Amino acid sequence: MEEKQYLMLPGPTPVPSGVLRALARPMINHRGPEFKALLEEVTDGLKKVFRTQNQVIIFPSAGTGAMEAAVANCVSPGDKVLVVSIGVFGERFAEIARRFGAQVEKLDFAWGTAADPAALAGVIKEDKNQEIKAVFVTHNETSTGVTNDVQGLRAALGDHPALFVVDAVSGLGAMELETDAWNLDVVVAGSQKSFMIPPGLSFLCLSPRAWEAAARCTNSRYYWDVEAARKMAEKGQTPYTPALPQISALAESLKMIEAEGLENIFARHRRLRDMVRQGARALGLELLARDEVASSAVTAILSPAGIGADTIRRVLREKFNVVVAGGQRQLQNKIFRIGHLGYVQDLDVIAALAALEMALACCGYKVELGQGVRAAQSVALAGVGEGGG
Template sequence: MLDEQQYLMLPGPTPVPDNVLRSMAKPMINHRGPEFKQLIEEVTEGVKMVYKTRNDVVILPAAGTGAMEAAVVNFISPGDKVLAISIGVFGDRFAKVAEEFGAVVEKIDFPWGEAADPEVIRERIAADRNREIKVVLVTHNETSTGVVNDIKAIREAVGNHPALFMVDAVSGLGAMNLETDNWGLDVVVSGSQKAFMIPPGLSFVAVSPRALRVADTCNNCRYYWDIKAALKYLEKGQTPYTPAISLYYGLREALRLMEKEGIDNIIARHAVYRDMVRAGVRAMGLRLLADDKVASSSLTAVLAPEGIGANRIRKHILERFNVVMAGGQQKLDNVIFRIGHLGHVRHLDLLAVLAALEIVLVELGMDIELGQGVKKAQEILLNKGVQ
């Protein structure tokens, strides 16, 4: 094949822009010197811009799950009652991490493919008259199902109950709107390999002053993930332990791109991706797991047609066109395939991938007319414009 370019249509890791890749090839510097100080100060401000916050933000050398663990060990003590809201694999994970570190977790599960109902949470919170719940855990974008929770409404449902409100925004931040300060979110975690367009390896935690006060008395075990230590070092423009310097260079470059485009324009662009993919896939006669009202802009979960498993489609599109799509997780394995469309993706990439998918579906025996999906996606693009 002449063109070896891979279409990495995963909900993370996502494609990394060329200038970001090149920026990470710089020589090492002293992580306790003036250059690094400037670097960490610049990227911390940039990450705050994406988070829409003036709260403190720490950058951790970790996958997203590391940041989830940091959120737990800094703000939840063993024996604390935690209300975990789960709509899929990653909601379950947040609950599990809290449980592993000694929290008494009460989980509210919603069916996979649906969003959390704020009214159910409002009722549960109202019933907690003795204020026993210390923390509420919730996922912004549930990557296993392609559903986005209405974080603003859920936060409002918790109201003035004193529980800390902690959000896993690993795959949603930077692709969909999330207003850390305006919505009163106490702890928000995210990761580098999604909308931030850099390789895996860094994660972020935004922390409200209220959460920092809780950290003062939190007696869970922590050393590497000590957020107070990270903030103390940040005052000097350093990290407690040797940072992943190359990834910081990549992050600086990626944030410059994001700043240039503007966070709200980025969010609007991702909404167009969502609409293009959903319209395109539907026009091929396929069904989507999530309803339009709760559909993610980061990824789309597609139900595989009867008789053709999702994994056959993924294998075929990889071998035939070098397009990488994600599979379903756990009980959704072979039931859905997931098309990631966040970060450094272009509208034309999506048209190409939809065209490839149509050919693959025909080759696998589906009776569809070529071009219908691409046409619908083109129409969306024509009507909404290239953002």
């Protein structure tokens, strides 16, 4: 039974069978009426998930592509930008902005903590000449399992004219994010996370202010040019050949999202988060993030003293076919991350925790079998009343 693997990653995430079937549909003409209808359907569905009236552009790319598109279209060489960083993906935005010629100022917070809106307000207050052209934040920092208070951070910007750019690649669709109500200018997302489809699509949502910035922007871009995408979208097309299988899959997954309802999806993700956290705690394990800022998409667990996190991951994979993510950079071998994002239900988490107990026992950690599972079951049971998983 090699094939039955528990893919507990914060992306790529498991793909439902109906979505897998959609991937196998025959190709269609991407300049024809069927594609026009498909593009309109998925764009409307995406807008509901982004909670926006703004245009959403679909690129055939990894999420990083849309991050690069955000920079290439909205930041000109020499512009000063502020990157709020709480982990690997904040660092990535800073690096992309640097490579596109921006003067990057950073506002860093310890990995495992969230960004403090008051600190951002302080930096903004100091910017008396309004030199900062854009502020970059991460919605859900996948590398640490921390979710930022995006609404609070946006409020900290106040009426400063800088664009507010959000990397919501691993959070959108799993946790609250209100593009229009929170006044977010640019929001980036990716297909292989809460959207439950394979990697290969990225989404970029721009506010009217961001479109104006794009029209003024002097950075070079060709493939990533949002104006080209906007013009072609009017005809129901994309500038270059779209990733047709992924777009068919997206149409299917958006139907599932609509049927479950975003609020129910958020509640399910919160419950999965609580199951993992209570389960890990019951096993005596320490969590990287505090409860108040804990991600509903991924949980970072510190490995117990004397056992490398990568050893636990290896045992999980080799003996139990459970795949979890590791720590990155300074957190390498110190944490392992259990993804509970997208097409995941209560019993998947219970299975992963059962495997974790056994893996820990194999690694010589003193564990009473069933303790983590029981704690998670209690959380799940409390949730059954509100719809179950």
